[in-house]
Amino acid sequence: MKRIAVEQGLEDIKSALESRGYEIVDYNDGGHIDAIVYRSIYDGLKNLNNSVDSNAYGAILINVNNKTIDEIQQIIETRRYENLFI
Structure with a gap:
C-alpha cells in the first residue's frame, strides 16, 4: 500500500x-x-526537509492545483506528471 502525506486542509483529496x-x-x-x-x-514546503523523515527520500511532490483526483492517482501510480515532449 502506498503511503501518501497530504497537506492539512485538503480533506477532500485525503478522503x-x-x-x-x-x-x-x-x-x-x-x-x-x-x-x-x-x-x-x-x-x-520551504521547510519540508526539516519535517519529513529521511526515509521519505524519493517521494514525489504533487501540486493539486487544477488536477482531478484521477490525475493525482495517475501521478502517484506512474510517479510522473506528463510527457513534456508531446
Whole structure:
C-alpha cells in the first residue's frame, strides 16, 4: 500500500485517496512516504526537509492545483506528471 502525506486542509483529496486504498500519513509520522500532496500556496514546503523523515527520500511532490483526483492517482501510480515532449 502506498503511503501518501497530504497537506492539512485538503480533506477532500485525503478522503478520496483513502477510499481508493492509499494509506494517508502525516509529514511528521516518520517512515517511508511515496508521495506528498500539497497545493501551491502552501508555505510549509520551504521547510519540508526539516519535517519529513529521511526515509521519505524519493517521494514525489504533487501540486493539486487544477488536477482531478484521477490525475493525482495517475501521478502517484506512474510517479510522473506528463510527457513534456508531446
